[in-house]
Amino acid sequence: MPTVYLNGTFLPLEEARVSVLDRGFLFGDGVYEVIPVYSRRPFRLHEHLKRLQHSLDGIRLANPHTEAQWVDLVQRIAAEAQWADQGIYLQVTRGPGPRDHAFPAEIEPTVFLMPMPLTPPAPALVASGVCAVTATDDRWLHCDIKAVSLLANVLLRQRSVDAGCAETLLLRDGWLTEGSSSNVFIVSGGVIATPPKSHLMLPGVTYDVVLELARQGGMPHAVREIGEAELRAADEIWLTSTPKEVLAVTTLDGRPVGDGRPGPVFRRMHAAYQDYKAAVMRAG
Ligand code: PMP
Numbered sequence: 034m035p036t037v038y039l040n041g042t043f044l045p046l047e048e049a050r051v052s053v054l055d056r057g058f059l060f061g062d063g064v065y066e067v068i069p070v071y072s073r074r075p076f077r078l079h080e081h082l083k084r085l086q087h088s089l090d091g092i093r094l095a096n097p098h099t100e101a102q103w104v105d106l107v108q109r110i111a112a113e114a115q116w117a118d119q120g121i122y123l124q125v126t127r128g129p130g131p132r133d134h135a136f137p138a139e140i141e142p143t144v145f146l147m148p149m150p151l152t153p154p155a156p157a158l159v160a161s162g163v164c165a166v167t168a169t170d171d172r173w174l175h176c177d178i179k180a181v182s183l184l185a186n187v188l189l190r191q192r193s194v195d196a197g198c199a200e201t202l203l204l205r206d207g208w209l210t211e212g213s214s215s216n217v218f219i220v221s222g223g224v225i226a227t228p229p230k231s232h233l234m235l236p237g238v239t240y241d242v243v244l245e246l247a248r249q250g251g252m253p254h255a256v257r258e259i260g261e262a263e264l265r266a267a268d269e270i271w272l273t274s275t276p277k278e279v280l281a282v283t284t285l286d287g288r289p290v291g292d293g294r295p296g297p298v299f300r301r302m303h304a305a306y307q308d309y310k311a312a313v314m315r316a317g
Contacts, residue, residue, distance in 0.1 A: 036113040037147040052129040061182025063126030064088035091178035114148035162283030163199035170203035189213040209259040216240040220269035225254035239273040269296035
């Protein structure tokens, strides 16, 4: 049973308890992060903590810790866990209070960190790619906030589960936003493209890494809106996220993407991502 952190205490997961009056439970009033740790070393921790601050600002909740305190908490959880590679789940809610939509007068945020095993996609999956379905993006208009109120994402993700697929790609007014729990890139005419960051999508840490690698590798790329027709006609479609890293979508709504196999630009980006990860971990 892993050691977790809850409101100032390190304790076994099965002993961690929060009040039923916690606003995270009653309203989904909180934000979270999932921070990858490889060989017990956090990856892009500063960027995750920056996004946490953005999410906290978005819900008007004061950050309960300094960056140095967060780093210490993440490192202590990472050091204790049984897995060398982990996704550290970190959640801050507006804490317990009387059940009233309005913020409580006295805020005592609930801070929770727990390690989870992190396994990159199996080589066979990287080689074959995955299938995805599309759905109308019916989430709220603050998708840049990594909120724990994930009901819309849960329902959207389940549509792909029901279809035996790995992800649901979301279209809002005919424009690609992201996946239910990943960002989306396409390759069209040799150019990598992905939608620009906005309130309609989560600013993925992996999204930033992939764009940086495209820049460094001199791979033609563009950050711009992608319409439904272009998505369906793309030569390649990729998902990016902390657990998926970069993963090719080879079937969309039952039809092959390109020739139905992960494309050459994907293979190059996937290799660049693995090299980058290894280099960061070597550097410590
Ligand atoms: N979009 C959504 C809706 C997500 O839940 C995630 C996963 N956190 C992502 C994109 C990808 O973000 P990251 O690369 O930081 O894991």
